[in-house]
Amino acid sequence: MLELQGKVIHEERQGEAYAPFELDSNEYKKKFYIESYGCSMNFNDSEIVASILNKEGFGATKFMEEANLVLLNTCSIRDKAEQTVRNRLNIFRSFKKERPDMLIGVLGCMAERLKGKLLEEEKLVDMVIGPDAYRSLPNLIAEAEGGQKGVNVLLSREETYSDIAPVRLDSNGVSAFVSIMRGCNNMCTFCVVPFTRGRERSRDAKSIIAEAQDLFDRGYKEVTLLGQNVDSYYYTTHDSEEEVTFAKLLEMVAQIDPKLRVRFSTSHPKDITDDVLFTMAKYHNICKAIHLPVQSGSTRILQLMNRTYTREWYMKKVERIREIMPECAITSDIITGFCTETEEDHQYTLDMINFGKYDLSYMYSYSERPGTLAQRRYADDVPEEVKKRRLTEVIDVQRAWSAKNYEQEIGKTFEVLIEADSRRSDKDWSGRNTQGKVIVFPKGDYNLQKGDYVLVKVNKATSGTLMGEIVEVVG
Incomplete structure (x- = not known):
């Protein structure tokens, strides 16, 4: 509501x-x-x-x-x-x-x-x-x-608003979004974004760095780089041969200051490269969290969705992420009941959640959108009650993994960026660790404020929140 x-x-x-x-x-x-x-x-x-x-x-x-x-x-x-x-x-x-x-x-x-x-x-x-x-x-x-x-409502092949300094509306003064590109070239059959936001175009790298630097100078401690598909970011300056890939951009933002955390969203599995993963591993202030939407665990459905990868290919990408960054959190998007989806296809999706062991997933039943390729090509033929039942099963499996993943953090100590008072009590702080997990902990007698870093030992967990206590203030 x-x-x-x-x-x-x-x-x-x-x-x-x-x-x-x-x-x-x-x-x-x-x-x-x-x-x-x-x-x-x-x-x-x-x-x-x-x-x-x-x-x-x-x-x-x-x-x-x-x-x-x-x-x-x-x-x-x-x-x-x-x-x-x-x-x-x-x-x-x-x-x-x-x-x-x-x-x-x-x-x-x-x-x-x-x-x-x-x-x-x-x-x-x-x-x-x-x-x-x-x-x-x-x-x-x-x-x-x-x-x-x-x-x-004219779409543009050039507009990135790179010269406009955003007014931070709902800001906590700690975290801010920075747009690095607009539009999308991936014609996923279920998605309206290419038709409503147009083709991909990357923003001038210098303007991105300038915005992130300005945010840090004003006291912000975390930026999230945004794009429909950030990993396909690519910018070439008009007056030189310099090429800036997403991996290079990540490094440039991370080098602004070690106390500036860097996050990004969203990644298309086909575009996230080893260069990106090694850059993430190299810099402590690049958060170890990747949103990697799978959408379906069935290769047949993935082909109908035009996702351009197979079930096996996606699984190898997850394995590669965990090989390079064992501590990296992976989250996902999942759609149930896409056109022609069978019980076997659905089971593949449940199996994928068990394989991915996602910390969190955004889960939906398929909603046909007018004008999309799926609406033109395929019949929305999975009954609504079947979609809802499969969605419930997906949610149940994901919740079990979320609870297990959070429970496994008990006893560990994390660096936490303080973002706000806890929603339940102004006597507690709330912040996130590098994996993006929310941690709540008592303020105690420490003279702390939003934007400070602390080490917190976790002593309790729910399926969506960790609770702990400060063991050290990070200078």
């Missing part, structure tokens, strides 16, 4: 939302309110939008009812995400009846896919802006204020 006034309740990876909390609205004559749904790229895009709006005289507010401009940054990857956005738009429209001057806009992937319906058929919004068109926001706002519908 998502509530008003900027409150955030996390339900699932593709259904998260936030509204801005770094309020600066007193400096501005107009106010904007924004909610984001979907992947981390959308959240980072909202920070780019906030920067553009600040320059146009709009300050952030966490109270929707006082905003002059209300924006939803949307996701189209699953039907549930779209339905959530439609429900929110209906709520916004009821507010607009009392505030006719309030402008409502839809940003992102859903805007790209459903522009006609949103504007004309359902008349839910005043503006529709695609993920490559945020620079046109000032003109679109002016058009909407004049009574016209503002629309720009």
Whole structure:
């Protein structure tokens, strides 16, 4: 359930939302309110939008009812995400009846896919802006204020927003996202991203390093490099022969300072190279965690999905990761009930979870998306009740591995970056170790603050959280 006034309740990876909390609205004559749904790229895009709006005289507010401009940054990857956005738009429209001057806009992937319906058929919004068109926001706002519908959903082969410094909206002051590329060239048959975000293009490496350096100078201690497929990052400067691969970029960011942690997401199994793995192993501050979506454990289904690898190839990649970094955490994405999936295919997926021993997986039943290759080529022929039953079985196996993996950490000591107070008590700190596992521990008499590093010995575990105590403060 998502509530008003900027409150955030996390339900699932593709259904998260936030509204801005770094309020600066007193400096501005107009106010904007924004909610984001979907992947981390959308959240980072909202920070780019906030920067553009600040320059146009709009300050952030966490109270929707006082905003002059209300924006939803949307996701189209699953039907549930779209339905959530439609429900929110209906709520916004009821507010607009009392505030006719309030402008409502839809940003992102859903805007790209459903522009006609949103504007004309359902008349839910005043503006529709695609993920490559945020620079046109000032003109679109002016058009909407004049009574016209503002629309720009053109995709770009060049736009990376590399010159725009994002405004950190829902920031803890410790961790931040840094976008390194946009778009996707992988035509997975179930996915709408290539159609809503366009082709891959990598951001200028110097601008990435400058943004990460600026974040560290401002006190941030962790950056997460973002892209639909970060491992395919490749940038060549216009004035030289210098080539920057993802492995090289990782090293460049890690070298900013040993106290700056580096994470990244997401990796396509076909593109993560030994160079990346050896770079991760070389630098202590590159976190030992890889999100490696498998989607299915069946080679036949993987071929239908156009994932470009087999079951056996993926397993060898997992083995290679653990050979080079035995301590590395691996997480995954899994889809159940894809077109023509049989019980044998499903069993292969369960077996893959047992092989991968994932710390965490994001698990879904297949949701056919209009316009995708799967929707055009294959029948969505697995009954809904079968999809749900298989999803339940996948969740049960994954939960067992999550619980076992966390239990195995009892007695170990980890370096933890303090990120915030524990949700349950302001007498406890919460942070993560290099594998991305959340660790909660008493503050004690130490004079610590967010952004400090401590060594914590784990003495208790659940399937999603470790509990421990400080044994040393890291200088």
